[in-house]
Structures are given as C-alpha cells and as structure tokens.
Amino acid sequence: MTGTETVLAIEDLTVDLPLSGGGRFRALDRVNLQVRRGEILGLVGESGSGKSMLSLAVLGLTGIAGERITGRIALLGEDVLGLSPSAWRRLRGSAVGMVFQDPMTGLNPVRSIGSLLVESVRRHQRLDRATSKTVALDALRSVGIPSPEARMKAYPHQLSGGLRQRVMIALALINRPSVIIADEPTTALDATIQAQILDLLRARLADRAGGILITHDLGVAAEVCQRLAVIYQGTIVEQGQTAEVLAWPYHPYTQGLLDAAPRFDRPRGRLVPIPGQPPQPGDRREGCPFRSRCAHADEACAALPVLAEVAPDHLARCWHPLRAATSPFEDAV
C-alpha cells in the first residue's frame, strides 16, 4: 500500500554543534532521506552516529545553543527550517509525531494518561473537552490498551513498560500525523513486548503515515522497515531496500554490523566485532569516516566517497565496495 507521496524529505541536512573547547563538531553531514506515505524507513547506526540528532532536527528540538543547521527538511512539502518557531511548533504532534525510547521517563509522572492525551488533542484540534476525551479513548483503544476508560485516570507509574510505550504511541498518533519518528521504541522493553510494539507500529503506520524507525538492531529493522539507511558518524553510508541491503551489503560498515549481529538462519559462528572505536567528537575528520576501522582502507579513502548508486535503488558511499556495482544502464546497452 506504499503510496508515492513523499511525506518527509530531508535534503543535505547538516548539523554543526559547538564544542566546549571551541571549534565545531559535525553531527550530521549532508544527509538525504525520503519517506513516502505508508513506508517505514529504518535508520540504523551505533550510538553517537547522529541518528537521534536527526529525529530531533526534524522536530526542531535539538535546542543546543550555538548549533548551526543547514539544508532542507520538508514535512508534507513545507520546509520547516524556514518556518517561524511557533509555526514549526504547531506541526509537532500534528504533522509529525515522535515515539521516544524510554517510556519509563518519557511520561510526566504527575499527570494522568487521560490528561496528557486530552491536552495534546485540544492543542491541535478545536474540540470541546467531551469530544477530546472520546478521541483520547479511541487512541488508547487503537494501540490495544485494555479497559481504556480505567487507563485514562491512571498515572504512568501504575502501568507496565509495554503499556506505557503503547501510551507513548497513542500520544504520538493522536492527532493523525503524516510522519512518525520512533527512536529505539523497543530498546527499553522485554523481548516479548518488543514484538508486540513493533507489530503495533507497523500496523498503525501502514494506515496513513510514513515513518522513520531509528534502531541499532538490524533484526528489528529487517522485520519492520521497507527501506534502510545505514548511518555512520553523521553520514549516510548505505541506503536501499531493506532485504537487498541486508542480503548484498556494499559498504564494509554494513557488513561489519551484520557480522556483529547474532543470526538464527546460519550455523552458529563467532560474532565478529567491528575493530576499533568510533572517532570522538573533535577528532580530525576528513575523507571516509569509517576508514580508521576499515580493512579495505587505502590512500583513496582520504577523500570522502560520494553516495553512488551501486545497484538499482541501492546507494553506497565507498571507494572499495564489497561487490562490483551493477550499472543501472547495463541492461539497456
């Protein structure tokens, strides 16, 4: 049911943050991403790769003094970076909804579930209190929360982690946004609950919205996302259809992530960690960001590779891709 309408387009998004010792740290470097309606894009990377920074940038909630954000973030075709703060604020919760990682700390402990939902409904829709309550009840029902009437009066501490994450999802979806960003929505949950929450996200997003699922877990991405973008040190290093990227990775970093993850479809072997450490903010960074940890690196890698199409709808940013690129024009010749 993937539509063709692009609900979120990120073009050349670059975020520079000031470092305490002076100088700047490039948290995101010319990132390009598109999310179409009904599609979930997986954004995969390790801690500090800039994946959470990206979600906060789309929401306009980076909130770091002295930051510099350039590029274009188009929500339903409208460039939010050019909007006034209050116009951008009105899109938060209505055009774009966010599900955060930790449902234990993400809900206000002194506010009832119902009051949080109703507050959000009344902020974005001109509804009276009674109607808003009905909308809130429907939202709780739609995320599979049993006896929603009772839950409306409950406080976050009275709910389990899984229920709280469902409440967070209800809160993100309640004003029917076109874009949902879920930042590690299942990391803080038990494995059995994880699957439920992922099913729920997939079902709710297929309806009408496009989504970005941020995760470090390739298994989660494989299960939920149609397309995948692998991010390393603020740079997209590989992007394409999920199945294809995971089956035929071109970038050594993607291959490294696959080797480091446990698999059940192969004879048990040793997990291979990626050698070395990601660079620290403030390290001199030129060329390919992965070259200090890459077995294939040579002099060519001192220059940043372009994100080139290595196969139809499959991009990789590497001078030495793991397999030969198939030219999109090959068949036509």
Next chain:
Amino acid sequence: MNRLKAIGRILGRRLGELLILLFAITTLLFFLLRLSGDPAAVLAGEQAAPEQVAAIRALYGLDAPLPVQYFRHLRNVLFLDFGQSLHAGRPAIDMVTERLGSTLMLGLFALTLTAVLAIPIGAWLGARPDARSRRVGNAAIFILQGLPGYIVGLLLIELLAVQFRLLPSIGNRGALSWVLPTLTLASFLVPKLARVVAANVTEAMREDFIRTARANGATTAEAVLRHALPNALLGATALISTQFAFLLSGAVITEWIFAWPGFGQLLIQSLQRLDFPVVQAAVFVTAGLVFAVNAGTDVLFRLIDPRLRNQRA
C-alpha cells in the same frame, strides 16, 4: 475516591502520633521546669519569708509529692488547663489562644504573598538556566537572602512609615498595620522559595517527559507551567511547610520590631517573667500546630504526586 481514602488513612495515623507527641512534650516540659528551680520561691521573690513561700506552694498545689503533681498536671492538660498566668492572673491557655490568631493570620498572609511571588519568579528563572536574566535573578536572590529580616523590617519602617508616613509601624491597629510585618516576613521567605522552585523547575525541564510534551507541540510556557511546575511544587510544598513552623515560633524578631501583639512576643515575655503556665501552654499549642502543618503537608504531597498516594504514611 482513591484520594480521599488515602488522605483519611494518613490523617488517622497522624492523629495517633499527635497524641503521643503531646504527651511527651507535656511530660518533658513538666520535669524540665521543675528541674529549673522551685516555682514557689521564684513566685514569692527573693525577699519573701518562708511562710509566704509555703502559702504560695499550697496555693498552687506545689506541696504535693511530685508524682501526684505530675498526674494532676496531666489531667488538667487533658482539659487544656495549664493553670493561671503567674503574671496576669488569667488562664494561661486563654492568653495563648488570644495571641494565636494574629500570629497565624500574619503567617498565612506572609506565606500566601510568598507563594504568589516566589512560584512565578522561580518558574520564570528556572525555565532559563543559561540566560543572563537567570544570572541577574540569582544574584538578586542571593543578596536578598543574605539580608536579615530585621534589617528589611527596619528599612521598611524608615521608608514607608517614617519618611513617607504611608503605613503604621507599631501594633495591630486596622488593616494597614498588617502590611509592613507581612512584607518583612515575605522578604525573608520569597528568595528562599524562589530558589527552590527555580532549581526544581530547571531540573524538571531536563526530564524526558518535557521533551515528550514539546514533541507534542507544547509551547515553552506550557512545558513549564503544565509539565515542569507540577513536578517542582513537591519541593516547594516541603519548604513552605517547614517555613510555616518557623513562622509560628520564629517570627519573634519581626513581632518584636513591629510591636506585634502575637504569639512570639508573648512567648518571649513569659520566659522573661518566668511565667511557667503560659510557657507550657504556648509550647503545647506550638507543638500541636507544627504537627498539624506537617500532617497537612503529607496530604498535599499526595494530592500533588500520585506516586505517593498509595504508599503508607
């Protein structure tokens, strides 16, 4: 319903604790005052003849054995009878309750003014942890907090009562008399409370749930007022209740400066005159009130924070 049940449970438990506390205070005071000397000798004065002392002893029942006196005292206290004031010759408890009203009212005014001023100031400062306005505000609070209450009181008298003759500065004569003492007490309390509220709001603003609220389109004002402040009020409530206890017993200096016919003044005067029944009545009533305020705070905590509601008091 849940709330009411929880509150009833707390109050019931607290009432039991109060009775134990009052018994302990009464006992302690009785023996402490006996230890400090023979009341009859003090009453009769230094030049008194032994017969006069004996007469006084008989008059106040001080000739009975100590345990008998103690149990007699306990029974009297049960009926709030602390005996006659040695100085005024009137029931001690009456003298205390007469004064209590004006002190309680003064404290209530001061606390209300403090809350009305300090909570918005604190929330405003707390929401701007990095801005220059915050640094200026913090410096102002720091200076104000360093000023002793009596200096502020004397400055206010000099300015508003002596220089401009706008307000009365002595005693309790009409509504205007309340202004200067209230301001003096508040000037001491506002910086304290504002600082606590500011610190708590700043802390709450860093919480994940503020980010959730903002991701749902909350304005900064909404995030502060509807999400951070309710969390910050817990600390503020704790401070207000301890300050109320201070106002009951410790507003002595302010009452002294403004010749305020209050509780603190009575306590100091009675101590100077060795008027034991009044001191006993005053301490008894203070203990009861401080306890009542603490119990009330417990109830407030549970109204503010649902997490505490189902815990045992």
